[in-house]
Amino acid sequence: MNKLAAKYLRPSQIPTKACHGCGIGMIENWLLQAIDEMGLKQEDVIFGTGIGCVGRQTFATWGGDNFGATHGRALAVATGLKLAQPHKKYLIVVGDGDAASIGTSHLIHAARRNLGVTVICEDNMGYESTGGQFSPTTPAGYVTNSSPYGMVEPGFDPCDVVKAAGATFVAETTATQWHQTVKIVKKALANDGFSFVHVRFPCNENFGAYALGTRDTLKNLEWIYEHTQGRKADGSETDFTWETGIKHDASNSRPEFTSLLRAMNERVQADVAAKAAEAAAKSAIAGDKGRDDGHGKH
Amino acid sequence: MATVVRIPLQEGLVAPWTDWQRRCPDGRRLLEAGTYALTEGAIAAGCRVFAGYPITPATDIAEYMSKRLPQVGGYYMQCEDELAGMHTCAGASLGGLKAMTATSGPGYTLMHDAYGWSLTNEIPLVVVDAMRVGPISGITGAPGQGEFYVARYCTHGGNFETIVLSPSSVQEAFWLTIDAFNLAERFRTPVTILTDQVVSDMWEDLFIPADYGALDFVVPRKHNLMMPFYPLNSADLDVPPNVIGHGTGVCVSAYTHTEEGYDIEDMEAQWAQTYRLVNKIRHHRAELTRYEAIGLDDAEVVAVAYGANARTVKTGVLEARQRGVKAGFIRPITLWPFIDELFERDCHYVVCELNYDGQLVREVARAAADKNKVHFMGKSAELHTVAEVVAGLDGVARRGRVPELPYIWTEVR
Amino acid sequence: MALFKAEKKAPKGPAGKWDVVIGEDMCKACGFCLNVCPTDVFAYRTAANRIGWFPMYVAHEENCVGCNLCYQICPDFCIDVALKPGVTLKADVALKPDATLTANAHARNN
Numbered sequence: 001m002n003k004l005a006a007k008y009l010r011p012s013q014i015p016t017k018a019c020h021g022c023g024i025g026m027i028e029n030w031l032l033q034a035i036d037e038m039g040l041k042q043e044d045v046i047f048g049t050g051i052g053c054v055g056r057q058t059f060a061t062w063g064g065d066n067f068g069a070t071h072g073r074a075l076a077v078a079t080g081l082k083l084a085q086p087h088k089k090y091l092i093v094v095g096d097g098d099a100a101s102i103g104t105s106h107l108i109h110a111a112r113r114n115l116g117v118t119v120i121c122e123d124n125m126g127y128e129s130t131g132g133q134f135s136p137t138t139p140a141g142y143v144t145n146s147s148p149y150g151m152v153e154p155g156f157d158p159c160d161v162v163k164a165a166g167a168t169f170v171a172e173t174t175a176t177q178w179h180q181t182v183k184i185v186k187k188a189l190a191n192d193g194f195s196f197v198h199v200r201f202p203c204n205e206n207f208g209a210y211a212l213g214t215r216d217t218l219k220n221l222e223w224i225y226e227h228t229q230g231r232k233a234d235g236s237e238t239d240f241t242w243e244t245g246i247k248h249d250a251s252n253s254r255p256e257f258t259s260l261l262r263a264m265n266e267r268v269q270a271d272v273a274a275k276a277a278e279a280a281a282k283s284a285i286a287g288d289k290g291r292d293d294g295h296g297k298h
Numbered sequence: 299m300a301t302v303v304r305i306p307l308q309e310g311l312v313a314p315w316t317d318w319q320r321r322c323p324d325g326r327r328l329l330e331a332g333t334y335a336l337t338e339g340a341i342a343a344g345c346r347v348f349a350g351y352p353i354t355p356a357t358d359i360a361e362y363m364s365k366r367l368p369q370v371g372g373y374y375m376q377c378e379d380e381l382a383g384m385h386t387c388a389g390a391s392l393g394g395l396k397a398m399t400a401t402s403g404p405g406y407t408l409m410h411d412a413y414g415w416s417l418t419n420e421i422p423l424v425v426v427d428a429m430r431v432g433p434i435s436g437i438t439g440a441p442g443q444g445e446f447y448v449a450r451y452c453t454h455g456g457n458f459e460t461i462v463l464s465p466s467s468v469q470e471a472f473w474l475t476i477d478a479f480n481l482a483e484r485f486r487t488p489v490t491i492l493t494d495q496v497v498s499d500m501w502e503d504l505f506i507p508a509d510y511g512a513l514d515f516v517v518p519r520k521h522n523l524m525m526p527f528y529p530l531n532s533a534d535l536d537v538p539p540n541v542i543g544h545g546t547g548v549c550v551s552a553y554t555h556t557e558e559g560y561d562i563e564d565m566e567a568q569w570a571q572t573y574r575l576v577n578k579i580r581h582h583r584a585e586l587t588r589y590e591a592i593g594l595d596d597a598e599v600v601a602v603a604y605g606a607n608a609r610t611v612k613t614g615v616l617e618a619r620q621r622g623v624k625a626g627f628i629r630p631i632t633l634w635p636f637i638d639e640l641f642e643r644d645c646h647y648v649v650c651e652l653n654y655d656g657q658l659v660r661e662v663a664r665a666a667a668d669k670n671k672v673h674f675m676g677k678s679a680e681l682h683t684v685a686e687v688v689a690g691l692d693g694v695a696r697r698g699r700v701p702e703l704p705y706i707w708t709e710v711r
Numbered sequence: 712m713a714l715f716k717a718e719k720k721a722p723k724g725p726a727g728k729w730d731v732v733i734g735e736d737m738c739k740a741c742g743f744c745l746n747v748c749p750t751d752v753f754a755y756r757t758a759a760n761r762i763g764w765f766p767m768y769v770a771h772e773e774n775c776v777g778c779n780l781c782y783q784i785c786p787d788f789c790i791d792v793a794l795k796p797g798v799t800l801k802a803d804v805a806l807k808p809d810a811t812l813t814a815n816a817h818a819r820n821n
Binding site: 010012013042043046056059060063064065066067068069070071073076077078079080081082083084085088105106108109258261264265268269272 | 347349369371373375377378379381383385386387388389391393394397411412414415542543544545547548549551552553558559560561
């Protein structure tokens with residue numbers, strides 16, 4: 001395997017369970033580059049994921065500490081971990097199902113709190129692990145496993161959701177933008193706050209089969225490329241274009257959530273100590289045992 | 299494979315805290331509520347994270363925690379829902395901090411996914427479910443005991459055992475919470491404390507030790523830093539919990555997993571992991587035995603109750619004795635794993651529960667020597683009165699059945 | 712311009728200065744590296760690997776100009792591209808790591 005994989009990944013889990021032509025492994029390769037270029041060691045990074053393709057095909061590939069939470073709840077687990085281990089870098093790698101569907105509530109609140117984690121939302125525009133049903137990011141009108149007459153529901157962009165909720169770094173790339181993704185992930189990791197990087201990638205097995213009419217790996221990645229550029233190979237316009245790049249960068253402009261809690265604790269404990277000293281001084285003057293606040297020496 | 303563990307039946311209170319107060323004579327006596335006792339018990343046990351969502355009648359625990367945890371360097375998290383609450387507790391515990399959440403029925407239901415995740419990854423946690431009365435959300439401010447089975451079967455997939463305890467007084471809630479944290483550490487598992495609206499909200503005499511740092515009966519958090527992270531095919535107790543953040547490379551997920559923690563899909567692995575999750579509890583039932591028993595030497599009819607209504611039922615038993623009925627009393631404190639041995643005596647049992655559909659009574663009937671001698675007195679929204687209990691015990695002793703009493707349900711089908 | 716190049720160009724510039732290593736045992740034969748390569752480095756094996764795919768192999772390492780597109784596009788961590796030991800690059804064909812795919816490809820082939 002390549003040098004960065006040998007440095008950071010768990011050999012028993014490579015090759016991964018991902019299908020041939022799946023974009024998950026590519027993106028993971030770029031994450032490793034970002035981690036390596038920032039000088040981070042395996043023990044500095046905690047890798048968390050969820051369920052679905054992005055969950056199952058990345059879980060346990062990271063050689064360091066990692067977790068695969070229940071569906072949609074990776075950020076809830078990460079919140080608890082960040083309380084206990086605030087000085088690690090958290091890479092929460094989840095799919096469009098985990099982030100933009102079942103787990104959107106936790107996404108919003110983690111962004112609102114400015115929890116110091118980096119969420120990589122790898123989006124294959126459907127629930128591909130269960131066969132290719134549509135998801136909130138499936139393009140309008142597309143045929144999928146559960147929208148045989150075309151997707152009726154309007155979709156949304158999770159970038160808009162987290163930006164509105166208060167995320168301090170929001171960016172979007174696709175699976176044909178490796179250099180941008182590496183650069184953007186480095187910025188995301190450097191933000192001591194909530195970073196959200198949305199990366200769209202191809203699924204040739206399910207999305208390709210139903211929505212694009214082909215499982216050809218090259219055609220599926222070309223489709224991603226075309227919708228990144230806004231132009232097909234023959235020069236004609238695509239039906240839509242993704243807006244890629246950094247969408248919002250307020251890195252390090254707001255306090256990270258757990259740092260606020262630690263600061264509060266310091267104030268509270270200083271206050272408690274001051275009151276105890278005052279009470280002790282008073283009782284020394286009064287000459288009796290004194291009364292504390294009812295909690296003893298806790 | 300089977301390890302047969304038998305629990306001997308004794309008279310009196312069988313619980314580790316019978317001598318704890320003696321071991322910490324310095325303290326204060328307060329008049330306080332059950333929720334206060336549950337909170338202080340957790341702090342005394344070393345809990346440093348509470349993550350939950352307010353819900354009657356557990357809300358006071360959240361409020362107390364929001365005040366107390368910063369005083370001791372801990373963290374209070376008010377999560378967006380109970381799903382997040384218990385997952386955040388699991389994450390905090392995985393990161394090395396003792397954690398607790400507290401809820402009622404509607405929130406406990408939302409915690410099932412997180413409960414399963416914590417169970418299968420052997421993460422120590424304490425979950426308080428302060429039950430209200432059903433059906434479903436029922437009456438917000440009345441006591442019920444509708445989650446007896448739910449607490450045992452608190453998540454999906456089967457192939458696991460659970461530990462569930464239930465206090466019946468404010469003082470007991472304090473000690474039992476410390477005990478719950480200890481069991482969570484020793485067994486590497488979430489532990490449910492089932493209380494109800496009465497035990498949570500009532501005010502009673504409460505002794506709390508002066509110096510929490512000097513409690514020699516608190517099991518401290520240790521970290522497992524080496525493989526195997528999950529000792530499969532082993533029922534060993536006292537394996538330290540895994541920790542994320544110390545560079546051990548541990549994998550944590552809800553799938554059937556290997557000793558390292560990554561997912562694996564063969565039958566041998568399924569057996570090995572189930573062996574661990576089930577037998578670490580079943581083989582050590584002796585460590586989990588807590589109950590109160592009275593008058594069993596010669597009892598012909600034994601009243602069975604736990605939690606809040608156990609108070610009035612016990613008084614009813616003593617009253618019945620005064621009237622010449624050979625009555626006895628069993629109060630399980632460990633609800634799960636269920637202590638079958640408590641019901642092996644061949645006599646009548648009158649199970650007094652705060653529900654009408656009959657839950658504890660089914661377990662007693664299963665365990666009893668003669669299931670035809672198991673009687674049911676179900677009640678909802680109010681505790682059993684002493685008069686009702688006496689009438690029930692008297693009825694069974696003299697005529698072999700519980701008499702018709704208003705709003706007492708006696709059928710179990 | 713398409714992502715994949717059916718027509719390969721003749722190698723120029725820093726061709727022949729690169730070690731290309733592919734972990735054939737891990738290859739799932741997606742075809743990305745062969746098709747994104749601007750020159751002609753890769754080919755398919757005719758025997759399957761142990762995971763059941765006909766993997767890529769480095770057929771013409773001397774054609775490699777070091778664009779690293781294969782390294783970036785491989786979904787299975789199979790490929791490493793590095794300067795051969797003791798070899799240096801001329802300044803005017805140094806890699807621009809921040810450039811887009813298009814710009815890099817132009818830089819390689821002009």
